[in-house]
Amino acid sequence: MKFFPAGEPAEARRETRRRIRDKGGKAVDLFSGNLEKSAPLADRMRPRTLDEFLGQGHIVGKNTLLRRAIEADKLGSCIFWGPPGCGKSTLAAIVAHTTGSDFYKLNAVTSGVKDVREVIDKAEGSLKLYGRESFLLLDECHRWSKSQSDSVLPAMESGVIKLIGSTTENPMAAMTSAIVSRCRLFEFYALGKEDIKKAVFRAAEDKERGFGNMDLTVDGDAAEHWASVSNGDVRSALNALELAVLTTKPDAKGRVHITLEIAEQSIQQRAVRMDDNEYYDMLSAFCKSLRGSDSDAALFWFARMVYAGVDPRVPVRRMIAHASEDVGLANPSVLNQCVAAMQALEFNGMPEARLNIAQAIIYLCESPKSNSVLLAVDAAAKAAREASRQDVPAYLQDANFEKAKHEKKSEAYKYAHDYPRHYVEQQYLPDEMKDRVFYRPSMQGYEQKVHEYRRFIGKEKKPGK
Known part of the structure; x- marks a missing residue:
């Protein structure tokens, strides 16, 4: 890192800094020309000024906060986040070329706490000796551990270091709140x-x-x-x-x-982004399409996830869950189709199993929907959590248990098959919950037959609590 004579005017320091750096903000030496020639085109063509910068007009357009801060050399700690190839590192390089401060660069994947402390020591010395501030550009900053994040916090709070983080992940979800709260967040969008x-x-x-x-x-x-x-x-x-x-x-x-x-x-294959956020967003869109009976959308999101490298077992597992959650007894055979699709995936693998999976997706989407199973099991679980001790009615207890030989039952168990239509009215819930209703069949698909069966056997349920 270059140091400048004490007392040198800020503008003179900045001009000296420009002379010792190349146009991308990197230190120049006798061999830099060879490195530049062998660099990929995308690296050589990085914009060097804000006027050359493409896209992101919402944050670096004329009179925007970030642009004014960069041009005035008043930029504080910030985090740039967005998809790959949208200009995050390029804008950081522009800051390095524009600022009169010292500029350090680390990668969260390859650097440790020791590297951070070395940068902080240099930055602190520069600030004490020359009154010069320092920037730390941290690529892939979401990969920083808590200990690494904690190591830079005191320096950020005291003004020794200004952090510029660059990440493809949402920092509010992927980074420690202590770092995020001390930075301005700037979201980058994919270029048009x-x-x-x-x-x-x-x-x-x-x-x-x-x-x-x-x-x-x-x-x-x-x-x-x-x-x-x-x-x-x-x-x-x-x-x-x-x-x-x-x-x-x-x-x-x-x-x-x-x-x-x-x-x-x-360029034979379209680049598909798939970070953690987009993975869960696509999976959510797939699930909501299943529930919403849109087979076209469900097929698209399944194909998109598989194309991006998602294990096809992930969406198929969700289909098995939705078969009971969103269809249930409105069409019980949907569960069989989804389980069969998973078995086909295990037996045949991809791409052959995509046909079986697509068949199950379409069948699930085009089936009548009912969430009565979900509501019933949730209601039963809630009652089980909230209930005090509920004894099993004596006539429902295990008759083969040893104590049954010595206890007198107040009421005999009624064996359903001994009665007409193989049904007999009998209390199966504990006394304190005898009128509770958990399962309420809808009028969708097969559940209409549930209503018919209940009418046939004369079974009537009183309103639940």
Whole structure:
């Protein structure tokens, strides 16, 4: 880390700092040129100023708080969070290039408490000797343990360190509240298609960092394809451009022409984000689609999760639960279908079992719905928790138990099959709960037959409490 002479004016320090750093905020040495040349296109083309920065107009647009803070070099501790390739690390590099403060960078995956303390010691020395503040950029900050987070808290509170965290996870759920409460949160969104295309053409035309020195033509539909398939990740689109350019032979005149066909070959699979938040969001959408009888949506969310790498057993397990939770006795065979789908998955595996799973999804969605099973078991569980000791009626107790030989039953047990229609009115609940009703069949599907059966045997239930 470079140190500056005491008493050097702030503007002079900033200019000196710019001279010893490259345009991405990295320290320059004799060999930096070689590293830069071998860097991937996406890294070389990182925007260097706020004016070059693409997207995120809601936080770095003209007159926004974050932009004003960066331009005035008054940025405090903050956390940038959003999907991959949307500019979090790039904006942090812009801050490093703009600020007159010292700038340190760590990765939460590879750094430990010792690394944090070394940075804090340097930052404290710089602040005491020269009155210069320090930033700590922490990539993948959600991976920090509690001990690592605690190690930097005193330095943040005293102003020795300003933290810039970068993460794809929601910090409010993935990070310690002590860190989050001391930072401003800025949410980044996936870049739009126009921003992706602008980045592609900028890289194709840039003579310093891109392919501007080549006789290169990129068709509009090729850029459109990358913008669509990259799914908001500019890094993915630029990687595809670089692969396409480096693997396409020039024609007789030395020109490189990137067509739609070449673009399709350079990025064959759409990038699908799947962090913890989106995993649970997709699973929630799948479950709600099952309950909502929308087989098209349920099939889509199942396919989307499997495409993104989710174990197909996860959604199928949810189907088994929903078979009783949302269908239940309205169509009892749904449970059989869902269990059969899980067995098919275990026996045949994917992709063959996708047909069995799809059949079960459609059957579950298109079946009549009833949550009477869920309500009944919840009501029974609540009664069991709240009830005082409830003795089993004497005539329902185990007649083979030794004590039964010596006890006189006040009332004999009525064997249902000895009566017409194989039913006899008899109290099965404890005396204090004899009028409680837990299961109330709906008028959906098979449960209509439950009502018919009850009328047939003459069974009547009094209103429950």
